[in-house]
Amino acid sequence: MEYVRLGTTGIKIAPIILGTMQMGWRVEEEESFKIMDRALELGINCFDTADVYSYWADNSYPGKTEEIIGRWLKDRETRTDLILATKLRGVMSDDINDRGLSRRHVHQAIAASLKRLQTDWVDLYQIHSFDDDTSIEETLHALNLLVDKGVVNYLGASNIHPWMLVESFWISEKNGYARFETVQPPYSIVRRMLVEHQMYHVIKKYGLGVIPYSPLAGGFLTDRYSRDGALPDTPRSEGAQKRYFSEKRWKIHETVKEIADSKEVKMTQVALAWIIAKDFITAPIIGANSVEQLEENVGALEVKLDEDEIKRLDEVSDWVQDYETLR
Ligand SMILES: NC(=O)c1ccc[n+]([C@@H]2O[C@H](COP(=O)([O-])OP(=O)(O)OC[C@H]3O[C@@H](n4cnc5c(N)ncnc54)[C@H](OP(=O)(O)O)[C@@H]3O)[C@@H](O)[C@H]2O)c1
Structure with missing residues (x-):
């Protein structure tokens, strides 16, 4: 395994991160343990979770996933073998203050995550998104205290606008606070613009670690989906249909499949190999519902796309021609 530097931090991670959002509802505890065991065995040393996982499922509640990991x-x-990343910001209970990015909730959230995770520290503590009701100064001041205390090693931001990130850097610099070292946006071959339009320039200028989520578009980039076929029997298929079913995305899907077939590998592996080949990406965060899916996805590290294949994939998924931008 060739480990990569996480942005400008001093730590190294495998070029694939294990996501845990499925644990506690799609995947029960026993299988979750097997997935985590196998991931470590394969050399995957960074796991991503969040305090709110997996609040959305009838058989789950916020905090359940962290408890399983703990x-x-x-x-x-x-x-000590693991770089552990979690997030805060989501709605944890009916208490109106048990959410968001206030100083009060930052302290409440880290204490609760550490307890559930049964650890004394979090390696990467990420805001899950921005909070319109709290100033970024207040949030950064509170997060910086956690870094000073040593309960958090690095800070990251997910689902944040590029301008907010830049503003946060100015505030961190002015006050001598730790800054956000990583971004966690959605990114895949069928969802490029959000990162490549403006965020890309911020990433390059500030040397950020980029750990995108949903690299398989929630499962759309697999052969379980096809233009004429029935929706696969999974709770994520309706979301995939709403977000990704369009003429352009089917063309991308078909190109990924053609290249996968010609190389005798899986579509998932081509979709992941395309992301991993991007020079501004540190490591995509993969979801896996089984050890088999995990092994297949980690197998993407062995799949090398040649220049022509990358060119074909870049061209079929190009978004610049559809929008007016400064690029
Ligand atoms: N920051 C955020 O707001 C945010 C949001 C979403 C996710 N995340 C993080 O990113 C991680 C990954 O996100 P994601 O689950 O959306 O990633 P993804 O890789 O795009 O989608 C994972 C889904 O793809 C399908 N899949 C994965 N491997 C497969 C394989 N080998 N063969 C067939 N199907 C396969 C499964 O779908 P089925 O379930 O349909 O079987 C799985 O649930 C999460 O676990 C979480 O840690 C963060």
Whole structure:
């Protein structure tokens, strides 16, 4: 495994991160343990989670996923082998203050995450999104205290506008606070513009680590989906239909499939290899519902796309021609 530097930080991670959003509702605890065991065995040393996972499922609640990871960490005694990333900001309970990015909630959230995760520290603490009701100064001041105390090593931001990120850097610099070192946006071959339009320039200028989520577009970039076929039997298929079913995306889907077939590899592996080949990407965060899916996805690290294949994929998924931009 060739480890990569996480932005300008001093830590190295594998070029694929294990996402855990499926644990606690799609994937029960026993299988979750197997997935995490196998990921570590394969050399994946960074796991991503969030305090709110997995609030949306009838059989789950906010904090359940972190609790599963916590029991696994305790059982396997593997905390020091792992770069652990979690997030805060989501709605944790009916308490109106048990959410957001206020100073009060930052302190409440980290204490609760550490307890659920059964650890003394989080390596990467990310805001899950911005909070319109709290100034970024207040949030950064509170987050910086956590870094000073050593309970958090680095800060990251997910689902944030590029201008907010730049503003946050100015505030961090002015006050001598730790800054956001990573961004976690959605990014895949069928969802490029959000990152490549403006965020790309911020990433390059500030040397950020980029750890995108939904690199397989929530499963759309697999052969379970086809233009004429029925929707696959998964809770994510309606979301995929709404977001991705369009003429342009089907052309991308078909090109990924053609290239995968010609190389005798899986579509998932081509879609991931395309992302990993981008020079501004540190490591995509993969979702896997089983050890088999995990192994297949990590197998993308062995798939090398040649220049022509990358050119074909870049061209079929190009978005610049459809929008007016400064690029
Ligand atoms: N910051 C945020 O707001 C945010 C948002 C979303 C996710 N995330 C993070 O990113 C991680 C990954 O996100 P994601 O789950 O959307 O990623 P994804 O890789 O785009 O989608 C994962 C889904 O793809 C399907 N899949 C994965 N591997 C497969 C394989 N080998 N063969 C067939 N199908 C396969 C499964 O779909 P089915 O479930 O349909 O089987 C799986 O649930 C999450 O676990 C979480 O840590 C962060």
